[in-house]
Amino acid sequence: MNSNQSHLKAHSESGFVADFSRNDVRAVRQYRLKIFDSISKIDKDEWNEIVGPSGITRSHDYLKAIESAKIQGCEYFYPVVYDKMGNIVGHACVYTVITDFAQLLPKFFFYLVKKIRKIWPSLLSLRITECATPLVSGCSISNKEGVCRRQIIMYVETAMKDIAFKRNSKLLVLRDFLGSERELFKVLESRGYKTRSNFPLARIKVRWKTYDAYLNSFRARYRKDIKRRLRHAELSGHSVEVIQSFANDSTLWARQAGIIRSDTRGFMRETLTPEYYQNMDMILGHDSLLVTVASEAKRIAHGMVIFDEETTFATFFGRDKGSPGGEWFQLINEVVRIAIERKSKFLHLGLGSYDGKSIIGADVEPLYVYRRSTNMLLNFLINRVPDLMKIDPLPTRRLFREYPNSSTSTASVDRIGA
Numbered sequence: 001m002n003s004n005q006s007h008l009k010a011h012s013e014s015g016f017v018a019d020f021s022r023n024d025v026r027a028v029r030q031y032r033l034k035i036f037d038s039i040s041k042i043d044k045d046e047w048n049e050i051v052g053p054s055g056i057t058r059s060h061d062y063l064k065a066i067e068s069a070k071i072q073g074c075e076y077f078y079p080v081v082y083d084k085m086g087n088i089v090g091h092a093c094v095y096t097v098i099t100d101f102a103q104l105l106p107k108f109f110f111y112l113v114k115k116i117r118k119i120w121p122s123l124l125s126l127r128i129t130e131c132a133t134p135l136v137s138g139c140s141i142s143n144k145e146g147v148c149r150r151q152i153i154m155y156v157e158t159a160m161k162d163i164a165f166k167r168n169s170k171l172l173v174l175r176d177f178l179g180s181e182r183e184l185f186k187v188l189e190s191r192g193y194k195t196r197s198n199f200p201l202a203r204i205k206v207r208w209k210t211y212d213a214y215l216n217s218f219r220a221r222y223r224k225d226i227k228r229r230l231r232h233a234e235l236s237g238h239s240v241e242v243i244q245s246f247a248n249d250s251t252l253w254a255r256q257a258g259i260i261r262s263d264t265r266g267f268m269r270e271t272l273t274p275e276y277y278q279n280m281d282m283i284l285g286h287d288s289l290l291v292t293v294a295s296e297a298k299r300i301a302h303g304m305v306i307f308d309e310e311t312t313f314a315t316f317f318g319r320d321k322g323s324p325g326g327e328w329f330q331l332i333n334e335v336v337r338i339a340i341e342r343k344s345k346f347l348h349l350g351l352g353s354y355d356g357k358s359i360i361g362a363d364v365e366p367l368y369v370y371r372r373s374t375n376m377l378l379n380f381l382i383n384r385v386p387d388l389m390k391i392d393p394l395p396t397r398r399l400f401r402e403y404p405n406s407s408t409s410t411a412s413v414d415r416i417g418a
Contacts, residue, residue: 031089033155035162036078039063039093046088050144056287056308057133058142063093065279066134071270073098075167076134079159081152090152093140094131094160096167097270129164131156131174135270136315137201137350137367138176150187157191164374175369176201182368193370202349202362204336211337214361217400226360230333233326238293238300240334246290250277253290253302256318272316280304291334293319293327301327305335312339313348328353332360361399 036042044060051058067076074097081090133140143152153174160172175198177185182195189195208214215223246253254274261271280288284306293301301319305312314335319327332349339347349357354364 031081031083031151031155033159034080034082035159036080037076039067039076039078042078042080042091047091050088050090050142054308054310055142056284056306056311057136057138057313058093058140059308061283061287062306063134065283066276069276069279070273071276072273074134074270077159077163079156081155088144089147090141090143090149090155092131092142092152092156092159093134094129094156094163095134096127096129096163096169099126099128126171127167127169128171128173129160129167129169130172131160132176135276136313137198137348139174139181149184153185153187154191157188161374170375171371171373173369173371175367175371177368177370179366179368185370188370191372193372196369196371198367198369199351200354201351201365201367202354202357203365204339204347204349204360204362206339206344206347208340211340214336214340218361219399219401222359222397222399226333229326229329233293233330236325237295238325238327238330239295240330241292241294241299242334242338243290243292244286245281247278247281249299250274250281252299253277253304253318256302256320257316258318259321260318277304280306289338291331291338293330295325301331303331303335305338307339307342307344310344311346311348312342312344314350328356332357336360358397359399 039047039060042060047060051060056062063076063078074095076093076095079092079094080088083089131140132138141149141152141156143149157172157174160174164170164172172193174185174188174193178201208217215226218226251274254272254277257272277290281290287308288304288306291303291305292299301317303317304315306315307313312335314332317328317331335349336347347362349362354362358364
């Protein structure tokens with residue numbers, strides 16, 4: 001032991017042991033940690049009090065909707081940090097999920113791994129313990145104003161180690177930090193974590209008062225291209241409809257999302273269930289809606305949308321089998337219209353389809369993860385693997401005309417936005 005450090009043992013109510021240095025003695029006395037295996041065991045108002053009105057994906061309702069969606073291979077846990085008075089000062093969502101890393105390999109090696117799996121089924125398939133907002137991009141850690149965020153991060157990481165041990169998970173990941181947040185989470189490096197890239201986030205900073213103003217802000221060639229794509233879809237007989245209540249057709253939506261998942265060559269994990277769509281409707285209520293494309297009175301495609309006071313999130317895209325007919329572009333265009341009408345600050349379009357999203361004005365922003373393995377050999381190997389999720393730079397496009405007091409966007413499907 002380093003002579004400059006003295007270690008304490010602090011026991012949480014879940015029974016695991018956390019190590020703290022002398023510098024953390026005050027934190028041990030001040031806070032206690034408890035891990036819940038269901039969000040329903042935590043008071044909704046107490047949980048939401050430190051989330052705030054602009055945290056829909058960290059809210060009690062959203063996490064309850066995801067937890068009860070019965071998504072195969074996922075288990076959800078909720079580390080909660082309390083002060084001496086029993087008030088919540090920090091919390092997070094942590095879940096375990098089985099992940100197939102063979103998806104990231106070049107085609108030749110991918111098929112080679114598939115052959116080897118006939119005798120070694122679990123090759124390159126790991127159960128990850130992950131701290132993030134489930135099914136969307138984002139950090140799941142919340143802390144009360146005035147509480148040291150670094151302390152909450154360390155409590156959450158301690159809880160992750162306990163969860164990983166009990167679920168026989170060898171890889172721990174805290175994900176989806178923007179570049180501006182990396183310094184704050186650098187504290188994890190003292191516990192052996194390394195930084196890697198995640199797939200980047202596509203999002204639009206909404207700065208237009210109306211949809212027409214958005215469309216007119218494009219340079220002529222790009223505006224014509226958007227109108228051409230929309231006109232082509234409309235000439236195919238496709239029309240867009242926004243549905244507020246959509247639970248009754250949840251089996252259809254899950255089937256359409258499954259078609260996109262099976263057709264997509266890329267990094268895919270969770271498979272959506274009908275319960276996911278039911279819960280998005282019944283639990284989130286007015287904070288969710290479905291954008292659909294209809295052809296001859298039949299709904300052939302959809303996009304799931306949720307929102308809070310600051311952000312509109314486009315999440316999953318699904319469609320019927322067959323050749324695409326411009327449905328994705330119609331849906332994404334309608335989501336832009338919704339975000340502007342709601343006066344959102346940001347429109348999150350999530351991961352994937354970056355070139356298509358850049359055409360409508362999305363900026364592609366790097367996201368980072370902190371990860372380490374509890375297995376020494378695996379940790380050695382993953383630390384020598386390059387950033388497999390780092391994408392090549394997109395072409396630089398000057399999409400928008402320049403306006404006074406307005407920045408020019410230089411922006412460079414799977415889910416509609418995730």
